[in-house]
Amino acid sequence: MKERCLNVAQTCMFNKTRAISRYVTNLYANALKDVGVTPVQFSMLTAVQLISNANVNNLSNALMMDRTTLNRNLKPLVRDGFIDIQESTDRRERKISITQEGKEVYEKGYKKWEEAQRELEEVIGTEDWLTMNSLFDTIIARIK
Amino acid sequence: MKERCLNVAQTCMFNKTRAISRYVTNLYANALKDVGVTPVQFSMLTAVQLISNANVNNLSNALMMDRTTLNRNLKPLVRDGFIDIQESTDRRERKISITQEGKEVYEKGYKKWEEAQRELEEVIGTEDWLTMNSLFDTIIARIK
DNA sequence: TGATAAAATGTGCATATACACATAAAAGGA
DNA sequence: TCCTTTTATGTGTATATGCACATTTTATCA
Numbered sequence: 001m002k003e004r005c006l007n008v009a010q011t012c013m014f015n016k017t018r019a020i021s022r023y024v025t026n027l028y029a030n031a032l033k034d035v036g037v038t039p040v041q042f043s044m045l046t047a048v049q050l051i052s053n054a055n056v057n058n059l060s061n062a063l064m065m066d067r068t069t070l071n072r073n074l075k076p077l078v079r080d081g082f083i084d085i086q087e088s089t090d091r092r093e094r095k096i097s098i099t100q101e102g103k104e105v106y107e108k109g110y111k112k113w114e115e116a117q118r119e120l121e122e123v124i125g126t127e128d129w130l131t132m133n134s135l136f137d138t139i140i141a142r143i144k
Numbered sequence: 145m146k147e148r149c150l151n152v153a154q155t156c157m158f159n160k161t162r163a164i165s166r167y168v169t170n171l172y173a174n175a176l177k178d179v180g181v182t183p184v185q186f187s188m189l190t191a192v193q194l195i196s197n198a199n200v201n202n203l204s205n206a207l208m209m210d211r212t213t214l215n216r217n218l219k220p221l222v223r224d225g226f227i228d229i230q231e232s233t234d235r236r237e238r239k240i241s242i243t244q245e246g247k248e249v250y251e252k253g254y255k256k257w258e259e260a261q262r263e264l265e266e267v268i269g270t271e272d273w274l275t276m277n278s279l280f281d282t283i284i285a286r287i288k
Numbered sequence: 289t290g291a292t293a294a295a296a297t298g299t300g301c302a303t304a305t306a307c308a309c310a311t312a313a314a315a316g317g318a
Numbered sequence: 319t320c321c322t323t324t325t326a327t328g329t330g331t332a333t334a335t336g337c338a339c340a341t342t343t344t345a346t347c348a
Contacts (some may be wrong), residue, residue: 004254012190012257013264013273014172016280019208021165022335023287025304029336039158040304044158045195046156050150052169056327062153064163069305069329076303077232092313093325110148112172113156120157124283129157132283136160140267143167166305169334173306182333200297213335215298220333236296236343 024120031116035109041077042109044070048083048098049106055093066144168264175260179253185221186253188214192227193250199237207208208288221246
């Protein structure tokens, strides 16, 4: 039924969320292109610096990311020497920390991140940017 | 610098967008679990029913999805017999259409989609749901 | 017509995502 | 202590995403 499809196309919150997410992701990815980290990796470097002695669970909770997703996403960062993983006294867990090289790449990334934030605000418009900000904070508080 | 990281953690629009996108995706995915299609596949079945004689470009534009992403996402739908791809007189392009089996699965999916919409509205709250709706429509109009 | 430009699509590669299942180690209790 | 439960993590599989690069076919124009 065309009627139903039209309804979905016009009102589906998944579609809208996902389309916007793709756009936002690409905007930040382009900004970080020459830095050497993806937006997701940048956010992981943020969290690992904020949580001292972080393990996989701590980070996945902080980033609201699936544990197994975060676990896999760590690998490129380890490979590139941006984060370091060490054993813990509790031999079940692993301690995750940022390296010196990771800190350096974060400095570069931070500047580009600021540019991306400004660029997105321009695209969306300051008024809607503020609306989006407070709305998202409210939603995140709900789903956390 | 902890200051910078705190700033990113609290204000990064990429982080917020992505976290919400993950939550919304999972909510719709769980709703559609027993139907046999993912949320992205459901949205593709929607578009293909709305656009007669669609080709890859048409669909990717309608869904605001990268052309190559859409191309790959077609494959599970073809494999499962939900869409059909045929040659065109213009031999560069391919014509994409929904099958009878695809229509049947869409009927089942539509009911679950309605439930997901209601569930998300409940989680977010009706007032913010409406805000989100109009905000997203505005943003999508901007970035399209 | 013949060369060039444009259009439509496909592929290799890398990252991102999450469920189901499995393993290993610590904690708790009888 | 020994058994059970909980905790922390890892792996297999499948989908989703987009850039860079390539191919094929159509359109354009001198």
